Amino acid sequence: MNAPTSNDWPAGLLLAYYGDDFTGSTDAMEAMAAAGVPTLLCLDKPTPELLARFPGVRCVGLAGSSRGRGPQWMNDALPGAFASLAALGAPILQYKVCSTFDSSPETGSIGRAIDIGVKHMRGSWSPMIVGAPRLKRYQAFGNLFATVDGVGYRLDRHPTMSRHPVTPMNEADLRVHLGRQTARRIELIDMVQLRSLDATARVRALGGDDTPVVMIDVLDEETLAAAGKLVWEQRGEGVFSASSSGLQYALAAHWRASGLLPEAPGLPTARPVDVIAAVSGSCSPVTAGQIRWARANGFHVERLDLRRALDKHGGGAEIDRAVGVAVAAIGRGQSIVVHSAEGPDDPAVLEFNATAESAGLTRQDAARRVGAGLAEVMRRVLDQAELSRVVVAGGDSSGEVASALGISALSVIGGLAPGAPLCQAWSDLPRRDGLEIVLKGGQIGEASFFGSVRAGASLS
Structure with missing residues (x-):
């Protein structure tokens, strides 16, 4: 593995995230741990005493329950949660969302979380990565797809998510879906633009004092690594990102390609037990x-x-x-x-x-x-x-x-x-x-x- 430079691999934490539910929080933790990035998931705001028990940790998560909550609950609970994570000093602060983008204006509003979260980082853009090929989630030209039993579905035709009892997905274009939850400017770097040499220039052109959401298509391993490279290299003084664990997978793919991480070491095989x-x-x-x-x-x-x-x-x-x-x-x-x-x-x-x-x-x-x-x-x-x-x-x-x-x-x-x-x-x-x-x-x-x-x- 090539020796990382201080610019590429800063001291301290690389990423801090708040998970909108507990299962998603462990999903994000797994993505980092499997890549070789030591990760700790806290069930309450991380304290110096707790973190002192894990001196080698490079990623810290906070498991939450916002996916099933209303906007007022988010207004009350998320500022303190985001502030506690931002204080850890990681260059990327993530609001970890489900890879099927479960949300609505009334329940689990991702837009509301973004409007709260961007205030805690200084970046001029808020990147969003939702596609995660390992989880069989794909974003193309802003539309989200998922597979079931080997068959791909646009999310508004997905046999489960289109009929979700709380947050049914009736729109696969994430720009439209998110636009119902926030008045913030929403932009897209599609898979064609991402593969070009102009993706960095497009980020710089799109950024502004209004901190727009910039969605990034992820369709395969190539676009995954390219998305991770874009976020990492354009993190500036720190960015807030509402993303699925696709963000973790994308960053890890870029870090591996850059020689900052070894080829994915994977996770140990769990031992058997008699009863669960x-x-x-x-x-x-x-x-x-x-x-x-x-x-x-x-x-x-x-x-x-x-x-x-x-x-x-x-x-x-x-x-x-x-x-x-x-x-x-x-x-x-x-x-x-x-x-x-x-x-x-x-x-x-x-x-x-x-x-x-x-x-x-x-x-x-x-x-x-x-x-x-x-x-x-x-x-x-x-x-x-x-x-x-x-x-x-x-x-x-x-x-x-x-x-x-x-x-x-x-x-x-x-x-x-x-x-x-x-x-x-x-x-x-x-x-x-x-x-x-x-x-x-x-x-x-x-x-x-x-x-x-x-x-x-x-x-x-």
């Missing part, structure tokens, strides 16, 4: 297929009854019941999945608005209550059973569970599926410190995912 416990709040058909696989392959699969769980009088009894079933299964050596839904057509999903209303809750409050219920199940199962490895499926559920377990930070210790690494928990609670945990987004993983987590390797 999983909770799932995901409504994705991908997760539904994984639950079906688990049921057919010896896992005990138990539904959390949402009407009972959300009832203010009977909710505790439903949690008690699910915990009892899970602990009994683990006691007989059987892995367990406790879930609240099995795909977007599950009656629990289709009737969720009515269920929330009957419980006297808004949809958002009910969704958080479900996540809190799953978190309580996992917390109590860990207190009552001997387990070393657990899984949480669903972004909102992951945030609730990780917070409830008293975890301070996470680091990557092994590879499983792209976007869902095996992590080690760091905690002041002896029973949680060292716990192995996987936080899985709804669209991540093959059908055998839960089996892979238990086996420590991909299953065919």
Whole structure:
């Protein structure tokens, strides 16, 4: 590896990011760790005392929950979060978004996050990279595409994202979609311009005191590395970027091409364990297929009854019941999945608005209550059973569970599926410190995912 110059490889942190949900936060951490960049994910604002335990870290993340929140919540919570990360001195401050751009003006507004975040960096542009070929996400001429079972879909025709229960994607052109969330100027460097010698000049021409968002197409490994080069070399005095983990992959690709990193070292293979416990709040058909696989392959699969769980009088009894079933299964050596839904057509999903209303809750409050219920199940199962490895499926559920377990930070210790690494928990609670945990987004993983987590390797 060539010796890096001080201009290319500054001392201290290279990147600090806020994740809009917990699964996305671990996805970004995996991308950096697999490239050979030591990364720590904090579950609360990073403190000097915590960071002192990890002196070699070059990237720090802060796991958040903004993807399911409204604009006012973002106004209240994000300035402090961004300020704490900006104070770490990294030249790039990222608001990490989902690679399917889950957002709307009312929920998880990426535009609102950008308007808050750009104030914390001095750059004259705000680059945006969403495409991530490793995750089968592609952006071409500003339009976002994703593949399902080997078939590519424009996102507004995607079988899941076009019907998302909270933030359905009805527009694949990200300039249009983001334009509904912010009045900020939005520009594009498309894949043709990116491959030309004029991309740098275009960045300089587009920049201004209004700090425009500049989207960068990523379609393949060539455009990925070119996008990373553009962001890194035009970071100036520091930039704010609302991007998927495509930003991490792009920067790593450029650093490798520049000799600053070795060829991607990858991640260690996770060791097998006998039993795992999983909770799932995901409504994705991908997760539904994984639950079906688990049921057919010896896992005990138990539904959390949402009407009972959300009832203010009977909710505790439903949690008690699910915990009892899970602990009994683990006691007989059987892995367990406790879930609240099995795909977007599950009656629990289709009737969720009515269920929330009957419980006297808004949809958002009910969704958080479900996540809190799953978190309580996992917390109590860990207190009552001997387990070393657990899984949480669903972004909102992951945030609730990780917070409830008293975890301070996470680091990557092994590879499983792209976007869902095996992590080690760091905690002041002896029973949680060292716990192995996987936080899985709804669209991540093959059908055998839960089996892979238990086996420590991909299953065919």
